[in-house]
Amino acid sequence: MYRYDEFDRDFVSARVAEFADQVDRRLAGQITEDQFRPLRLMNGVYLQLHAYMLRVAIPYGTLNARQMRMLAHIARTYDKGYGHFTTRQNIQYNWPALSDMPAILADLASVEMHAIQTSGNCIRNVTADHFAGAAADEVADPRPYAEILRQWSSVHPEFSYLPRKFKIAVTGADRDRAAIQVHDIGLHLKKDGAGRLGFAVYVGGGQGRTPIIAKKIRDFLPEEHLLSYTTAIMRVYNLHGRRDNKYKARIKILVHETGTDEFARQVEAEWSSLKDGQLTLPAADIRAIEAYFAPPPLVARPEGDEALMLARLDSRSFSEWLDQNVVTHRNPDYAAVTISLKGIGDAPGDATDEQMDGVADLAERYAFDEIRVSHEQNLILPHVARADLEAVYDELVRIGLATANANLITDIIACPGLDYCALANARSIPVAQEISKRFAALDRQRDIGELKLKISGCINACGHHHVGHIGILGVEKKGAELYQITLGGSGDENTSIGEIIGRGFGPEEITDAIETIVETYLALRNAPTERFIDAYRRLGPQPFKEALYVGEVRAA
């Protein structure tokens, strides 16, 4: 993985010292909250309902054991013994004191981490496929490009005061596991006919109040033009993006209002003055960054097949976990493991300090010191020898992280919602917990098959409800929580935005409503292999409406 050079190190420690001084001055009353607020936000410090919240960047979701142990240490020392992994592949701490922030950031800096640009109207953490470098279907590892974008965008003077926040996602496979079409810029790394690497460029996707699917404005951008072309997009946005209305300030609105063709024309025009200039990436530089992401030494471990066959016979629960949470690696002796942070009845994405330490140990012992955070709020060990899977599983059982539910209905994405978030309208976590308990039986979950259920506590959509096969949005109506259901959303290469199915449900009704939807699907799917999303696309909303609003639909 990427290692800081001297420049990175100096930059991050200078930033820690600067923020420490700002915190001191704030606590001494030398600067006002109005002056301090933008400064703390630039360093990832928010104020939530109960306390401050610190959001720590995990670049493209990649970290090593030492870093994971530091995240555990911070949870234990300055927080309440846990952290929350987010849909942005970051981690949030819910209880740190402002007075401890300098010490926390110094601890983070000691393991090459920080909280810079995790807030504010700048280019945020660049996200990537969590199976990058391991996926069997990958053209190339997208992370070197994410790292190049990270370096280029860090405190970029021209792009630190954009009309609104800006999110870039990169995938290196046709199967999109990074939801690139709901990002401000989505990059699909691929090869052209001549075998050169480059990107299909998508712009103007996003969720929130106005969900829009990104538009492809270039089918193939050769890799050396990554920064010049991205700069051209940013310039058009920075110039024309709306600053008069927060709700219309994202690039998706600009692309929508300008029209895709005209927007693309403006980008090309801007690019013509940048192309082949100093932003062109020399091949040697790309390859140098790539070297940081060189695959680990995957020695042959052919004994895996037999070991797994025997272990399967031995333990049904291991076998189920293997089927559900382990995916093919590009090396047949290895596998990529999803560590579910969605234990039945648990808060999605939360992990205790001990669990983080346990995952760090596993990564060191069995996974070449690599861990990923997925945007689905799980952890990944990307490179595990198949022969070691049983040992990994046993240890996961010991630390309570062996739930075999990846991609099933209890693998729920949920934002913190009203239990923590100052912007929330309704709670998300208890809804996730109740649904998880209702569908706890693994046989039933597996019978239902792949089902992405996503919950947000307000229209900001941090819980990605718009792209859930089943999405749940919490709203406040007459002082009470109400949950609106959307169906048919999807955040992959066939991205779609879910449609609101009808009137909302109260907290005591929502789990029943979800069960009704699931039962309707089970009754109507044409084969067990027809996934929920495929059945919904075939059937449309009507049968689900009829089941949910018995007697109401025809009358309405």
Next chain:
Amino acid sequence: MKVLTANRLIDGEAVWYSADGWRETLEGAEIAADKDGEARLEAIGAAAFAADQVLDVAIIDVALIDGAIVPTRLRERIRAAGPTNRNDLGKQARPHAVQAA
């Protein structure tokens, strides 16, 4: 009926204003029963903000139920108690506090 609430600057802790100053629990908060009382609380909140003691100052609606102060909005009940999914966190983890929902 209203009470004055905020988060403390140094650690972000949710606090409520009472006759003997800012306290970490809602219990015993000073209640404004009329416009004058509200104006007084508002002035106290503004002064505390200006003095860099607290931030996110707000006057919130409450009711008295069996002698206990209960905020009208769920958001404020959660602030006063802690996350509803973890009763080992927030004020509810302390002795004598109630849960939000």
